[in-house]
Amino acid sequence: MPAEQATTSELLTLITALYGSLVEDEPWRAFLSRLRQYMHAKHATLIITRSPATPPSLMITPTADPSHIEAYRDHLFRIDPFVNLPEGEVVSLHDFLGDFTESEFNRDYLQFEDAAHILGVDLHGSGGFETRLRITRARGDSAFTAGDRQRCAAIVPHLRQAIEIFQRLEASRSEHAVYSGAIEQFAVGTIILDRQYNVIRHNSIADGILKETDGIALSGTRIVLATPGQDAAFRALLKKVPGGEGDAQGHIFRVQRPSGKRDLGVVARPVATPDFLHAGSAPAIALFLGDPERQFDVTSDALRELFELTRTESRIAACLANGLTVQDSADRLGIAINTARAHLRAIYAKTGVCRQSQLVHLIHTSMPELAGHQRGAA
Secondary structure (H helix, E strand, O other): OOHHHHHHHHHHHHHHHHHHHOOOOOOOHHHHHHHHHHOOOOEEEEEEEOOOOOOOOEEEOOOOOHHHHHHHHHOHHHHOOOOOOOOOOOEEHHHHHOOOOOOHHHHHHHHHHOEEEEEEEEEEOHHHOEEEEEEEEEOOOOOOOHHHHHHHHOOHHHHHHHHHHHHHHHHHHHHHHHHHHHHHHOOEEEEEEOOOOEEEEEOHHHHHHHHOOOOEEEEOOEEEEOOHHHHHHHHHHHHHOOOOOOOOOOEEEEEOOOOOOOOEEEEEEEOOOOHHHOOOOOOOEEEEEEOOOOOOOOOHHHHHHHHOOOHHHHHHHHHHHOOOOHHHHHHHHOOOHHHHHHHHHHHHHHHOOOOHHHHHHHHHHOHHHHHHHHHHHO
C-alpha cells in the first residue's frame, strides 16, 4: 500500500475515534489513545481551561499516572511556560521556548515525566474556553519533524469542531441533570421506555419504588405489575401511548399494592423524538410514578427563611408538611399540644392561611422555592 494511502487510512481512523469518543462514557480517552499511536508518542493530553492562571477544568492523559495529572492541576500549571501558543498552529516546545533545560517546569515536571519533545496546539472556542492539545515523546525518542507537525495539523480542524460539539453535549447533560434533580426534589419517579417497552433508564426515586416490589417491579428490562389483571391493563395502556391517543395530559394508571399501602399513581406520556429515532432503543415512553407514601422532605430551615417563621414555628410547619399531625409534631419537638397550637396560629397569621390543609398545600406548592433554598444550604 502506498505511504500516502496508509496515512489517509490512519487519519480517517483517528477522525472516527475523535467524534466517536464524544459520546462515550469517558469522552476523549479513546481519541487520545489513538492519537498517541498515530503520532508515535508517549502521551497525548487534552486540556480545557479558562486561562493559564486558573487550574484546568478538564485534563485527560490516558497513559499518565493519575497522581501526575493531579500535580499538574494542583500547582504545576502555574509554571507551565508552554502556553499562549499561536491560535490553531502546531508548535514544538523547542521552537517556542528555545533552551528550557534550566526552567523550573523542566526540572519539576518534564524530567519527572521523562518528557523531552512536545508538540502543542491551542484552540480558542466559544464561551471563553481554551483547549490545549499536547503530544509528548520521551527523551530516548526522536524529535518531532516537520512531517510530524503536518500530521498533527491535519486533525486540528476536526478537533476544533469536536470541541464545539463537546461543549454543546456538556451543556445538554448539565441541563438534564438540573431537570432530573428537580424531579427528584418532588419525590417523582421517572422511567424511560423504548418502543418495545424495555427500560432504558430510571431515576433513583423510581429505583427505590421498583426495588420494593410492592405492586410494580423490574423483571430484566421490563416493568411488571403484581397481578395478571393489572399487568394486562398496564400493557394495553402502553400500546396507546406512542401514538398519542387519549388524554393530552397523559395516560393515568393506578397500581394496587399488595402491602395495603395507598396506590401508586402512574402517568404515561409519549417522548417526542425524530422519526429516524423510532427504532431500537430510542426513548418512546416516559412513566412518572407518584408514591403517596413518600413525602417531599421539607426542612425547617427552608421554611424559616421563606415564610419568616421562628425556629419553633418552622419546625412545626415542617412536621405538618411531612405528614405528621399537630399532636405528633408536639411529641416530636417535646412541647405541649397547646403550645404547638399557639405556634400554629402564629404560622397561619404569617402565611395568610386559616387551616392546616391550606398550610400544607401552600408549602407543597412552594416546592421550587424550597428546593432552591435547600440546595443552597447543602
